[in-house]
Amino acid sequence: MADSIKNKKEKDVIGWFNEVLLKAKVVDFSSVKGFSVYMPYGYMMWEISQKYLDKKFKELGVENVYFPSLIPEHLLAKEEKHIEHFSVEAAWVTMGGDKKLDERLAIRPTSETIIYDSLSNWIKSYRDLPMLLNQWVNIVRWETKETRFFLRGREFLWQEGHCAFRTEEEAEGNALKIVKIYKEFMEEIMAVPAFIGLKSEREKFAGADKSYTLEVFLPGNYASQAATSHVLGTNFSKPFEIKFLNEKNEWEYVHQTSWGISTRTIGVMVLEFGDDKGLVLPPKIAPIQIIIIPILGSRADEKILSESKRIRDELLKLGVRVKLDDDKDSSPGWKFNEYELKGVPMRLEVGEKELLNGELTYKVRFDGEKGVIKLDKLDSIVEKLNLIQSKMLNEQRKKTMSNIKITNNKDEFITGLKERKYILKAAWCGSEKCEDKIEEETSASSRFIPADKEELISDKCIYCGEKARFNAYFAQSF
Numbered sequence: 174m175a176d177s178i179k180n181k182k183e184k185d186v187i188g189w190f191n192e193v194l195l196k197a198k199v200v201d202f203s204s205v206k207g208f209s210v211y212m213p214y215g216y217m218m219w220e221i222s223q224k225y226l227d228k229k230f231k232e233l234g235v236e237n238v239y240f241p242s243l244i245p246e247h248l249l250a251k252e253e254k255h256i257e258h259f260s261v262e263a264a265w266v267t268m269g270g271d272k273k274l275d276e277r278l279a280i281r282p283t284s285e286t287i288i289y290d291s292l293s294n295w296i297k298s299y300r301d302l303p304m305l306l307n308q309w310v311n312i313v314r315w316e317t318k319e320t321r322f323f324l325r326g327r328e329f330l331w332q333e334g335h336c337a338f339r340t341e342e343e344a345e346g347n348a349l350k351i352v353k354i355y356k357e358f359m360e361e362i363m364a365v366p367a368f369i370g371l372k373s374e375r376e377k378f379a380g381a382d383k384s385y386t387l388e389v390f391l392p393g394n395y396a397s398q399a400a401t402s403h404v405l406g407t408n409f410s411k412p413f414e415i416k417f418l419n420e421k422n423e424w425e426y427v428h429q430t431s432w433g434i435s436t437r438t439i440g441v442m443v444l445e446f447g448d449d450k451g452l453v454l455p456p457k458i459a460p461i462q463i464i465i466i467p468i469l470g471s472r473a474d475e476k477i478l479s480e481s482k483r484i485r486d487e488l489l490k491l492g493v494r495v496k497l498d499d500d501k502d503s504s505p506g507w508k509f510n511e512y513e514l515k516g517v518p519m520r521l522e523v524g525e526k527e528l529l530n531g532e533l534t535y536k537v538r539f540d541g542e543k544g545v546i547k548l549d550k551l552d553s554i555v556e557k558l559n560l561i562q563s564k565m566l567n568e569q570r571k572k573t574m575s576n577i578k579i580t581n582n583k584d585e586f587i588t589g590l591k592e593r594k595y596i597l598k599a600a601w602c603g604s605e606k607c608e609d610k611i612e613e614e615t616s617a618s619s620r621f622i623p624a625d626k627e628e629l630i631s632d633k634c635i636y637c638g639e640k641a642r643f644n645a646y647f648a649q650s651f
């Protein structure tokens with residue numbers, strides 16, 4: 174038997190999450206507390222994500238760059254809210270060899286300041302705009318809460334886009350375009366339904382005018398911020414002196430955006446779909462989409478093996494990520510469990526019976542569906558994988574929507590959040606004070622405010638009774 178999962182997802186989601194990720198060899202602990210290792214199977218999910226997103230960014234004209242991983246303190250301090258937030262979250266380098274440095278250097282917690290220092294030299298005229306840059310890097314934030322694989326670590330992998338424009342409208346348009354790309358990625362590749370909205374005053378990025386968020390809801394009615402896209406206005410261009418000469422030969426400050434999506438999205442997907450047997454991966458993010466398992470032990474072995482290889486080669490030609498496990502030391506039953514643990518979307522069995530009938534037996538990981546595929550119709554497997562992908566998204570969407578409760582009743586709001594019975598949507602005043610009190614009482618915070626104007630659920634705030642400004646979604650953060 175393959176190593177089975179002992180923790181039950183329903184009973185102990187964190188224990189289950191760790192066990193699945195370790196046993197499926199997605200990640201591992203390292204000797205540095207709060208820093209994890211991405212093993213090949215896990216890193217490949219990130220590579221697949223990068224490939225999809227990088228193409229989308231480049232279609233918008235975004236170019237990739239690389240900036241230093243260390244940021245001098247005086248740069249980080251140029252924007253007031255930014256330093257206030259990140260001085261406590263950053264990891265600081267204070268020594269160079271055995272000499273104390275004159276100035277502390279932060280290991281980038283995010284790169285606005287070091288990049289904008291350069292932009293002030295690079296941007297001179299309206300002809301230099303828009304400037305659309307992105308970098309694929311790691312960042313370090315000294316998390317003090319208990320860390321978790323993918324979801325809350327001291328280091329994570331992400332991309333950060335940094336764009337400069339002539340007008341506010343262009344910047345706004347860019348921030349919105351990007352958060353829409355993030356949504357497409359989350360839904361098309363990860364099969365996780367995601368919501369676009371705005372962060373509250375309290376929750377927005379330190380230094381932003383406004384922050385678009387891509388929010389997802391998790392089992393147990395938790396929420397997680399999958400990605401963000403910020404409209405920075407001129408909050409950074411003023412202290413960093415990023416100015417351009419317009420067509421009338423007058424100096425103007427640029428309008429900026431910054432946006433990022435991280436490896437957290439992988440953790441979210443694992444939480445959404447995994448079960449007590451292990452990972453359940455949507456085909457589009459799965460490092461192995463099809464596992465071929467030959468059923469050996471008869472006189473037909475040689476024929477079975479050569480046929481398995483032929484099938485593998487044909488699927489490779491169709492662009493499928495396929496693996497043939499022809500290891501003779503482990504039994505088919507062991508392999509079945511192993512690849513179920515690894516969440517491989519579909520397995521194909523090749524045995525004596527199958528070859529006689531000119532077909533393959535298949536099993537779908539997601540819903541356990543079993544059936545046969547004709548050997549002369551192997552290309553139908555591509556269609557089948559697409560079908561699994563859309564089925565996963567649709568079922569997840571149904572689940573998520575059924576967990577959202579619209580309310581105008583304060584008691585229902587409070588107990589619903591406290592006990593994580595629902596994700597609550599209610600009319601809200603939006604004040605930081607009100608949000609602090611909600612969090613104190615329920616452990617939940619506002620997740621997002623719908624970006625499009627909506628009719629108010631009530632004209633009074635669900636919690637403090639003051640005038641409501643918009644509707645908002647509330648949930649505990651994972």
Ligand SMILES: [Zn+2]
Binds near residue numbers: 601604607636637638
């Ligand atoms: Zn209020």
